[in-house]
Amino acid sequence: MSIPPPPSPQQPHGPYQPSQQQPPQGPYGPPAYPQGPEYQPWAQGYSPYNRPAPVNGFAITSLVLGVLCCLPGLGLVFGLIALRQIRRRGERGAGLAAGGAVLSGIGLALWALMLATGGASSFWEGVKEGAREGANSSMVKGECFDAPGGRLSGGGGVVTGVPCSGEHDGEVFASFRLRDGGYPGDESVSRTADERCYGLRDTYAMDAWAVPDDVDVYYLTPTERGWRAGDREVTCVFGNVTEGANLTGSLRNDATVLDADQVAYLRAAHILNAAVESAPEADRVEDDMRGHKAWAGRISAALDGQARSLRGHRWPGAAREPVTVLAADLDRARAEWAKAARAADADAFYRYYDTGLRLLDPRKGVPARRALGLEATPPAGGGGARDDAGDGGSDDGSGMAV
Structure with missing residues (x-):
């Protein structure tokens, strides 16, 4: 409809009253009214008449x-x-x-x-394997978990995180990434994981005497298919070597749970550990005389470094005397190993080796450990335990410090 014109001065305000007189005609017939004021166009609101057609x-x-x-x-x-x-x-x-x-x-x-x-089958296998690897690679240092079937070797699957305070199948103690590039092969990956994981265990469980004899190192490595998807992570864990047996409580003993004196003592002991673990592959001195002499030289230098480190720390009163006695024993053992490093033949090497080995009796470290509040019971015969002046024994039962 049209909008009525405003009232003229002679016309009173109020509702528009149409005149009885016929309005003037426009040029084409419709009534012509004086043009009123301009208005903004209508804004679109809800109206059934302007709704667009729906999307299918x-x-x-x-x-x-x-x-x-x-x-x-x-x-x-x-x-x-x-x-x-x-x-x-x-x-x-x-x-x-x-x-x-x-x-x-x-x-x-x-x-x-x-x-x-056959690509569909491979695709879904990759998806399932990726899901397993993604779940396992999410494990972090210090986390405890249960493995499928309670087995850490020979199987895959998704692990389940559980509190370390209760029973569990494994405990993560380290992880690291492998170098980028082409997949190096299963054997190479396993060899690298073995070397690195065993080398990292002391950073998490510094006191090897506190690690049970039936605990060993396991690791989770990327597969070739996971490598193609970008997986480079190796996860190192502690687990029980006895099938069906569990761990109870955390094995963590590092700077986060030990005091400064305990850490200083264990770090000094690890100087010797590193040298001992660099032994040549040949068991018999006669098979690698040069390698064994070089090894004896490394042990001699490590014993000197361990003794210096012990003497360089300010120990609490109760630990001062036993640590001093231990350092003196290390000096005597160092002299014998130095002679073994200069031995003219295998017989001479064995003679100095045996004497130096006796001076590394693990029981010599017990008084210092007891004074510092560390584990004071030497690991049982040669189970691969480590630390101190002969803390434990080698796998060959020699009583050698490892």
Whole structure:
């Protein structure tokens, strides 16, 4: 309708009253009123008369399935149904339906190719393996867990984190990344993991006397398929060597749980540990005389470094005397190992070796350990225990400090 003109000065304000006189005609017939004031156009509000046509639901579904490529066959069917409904109902979404149908058709062709070549099976195996590796690689230092079937060797699967205070299958003590590049092979990866994990165990469990004799090192390494997906992580864990046996309580004893004096004592002991573990592969001196003499030289230097480190620390009153006595024993052992390093033949080497070995009796470290509040019971015969002047024995039962 038209808006009435404002009242003239002679016309009283109030509701518009049409005149009895016929209004003037415009040039084309309609009544011509004086032009009123300008108004802003109407803003669009809710009106059933300006609502756009709806988007077809099958078109949206088809596009989603086509993009995700999860059910390509269904996405193609939905796209064709959507195009038919859009033409019949006048709905929107023809572009969505067409795009979904094309993508779903491509996905369906790829799935058919994978099934024909066996690629689908490999794909799903990769997905499952990636899920396992992703779950395992999320383990962090200090976390305890249970493994599938309670086994840390010879199996995979997803581990379950549990409190360290209770029983558990394993405890993570370190992790590291392998170098980028092509996959070096299973043997190379395992060898690197073995060397690095054994080298890192002392950083987490500094006091080897506190580690039970039935505990050993295990590790989780990336597979070739995981390597192609970017996995380079090696996870090092402690576990029980007895099948079906568990760990109870955390094995962690480092600077986070030990005091400064305990850490200083154990760090001095690790100087000798590193040298002892560098022994040549040949068990018999006659098979590698040069290698054994070089090894004896490294032990002699390590004993000197250990004694210097012990003397350089300010020990609490109760530990001062036993640590001084221990340092003197290390000096005597060092002299024998130095002679072994200069031995003219195997017989001379064995003579100095035996004397130096006796001076590394693990019981010599007990008084100092007891004064410092460390574990004071030497590990049982030669189970690979380490530390101090002969803290434990070698695997050959020699009583050698490791």
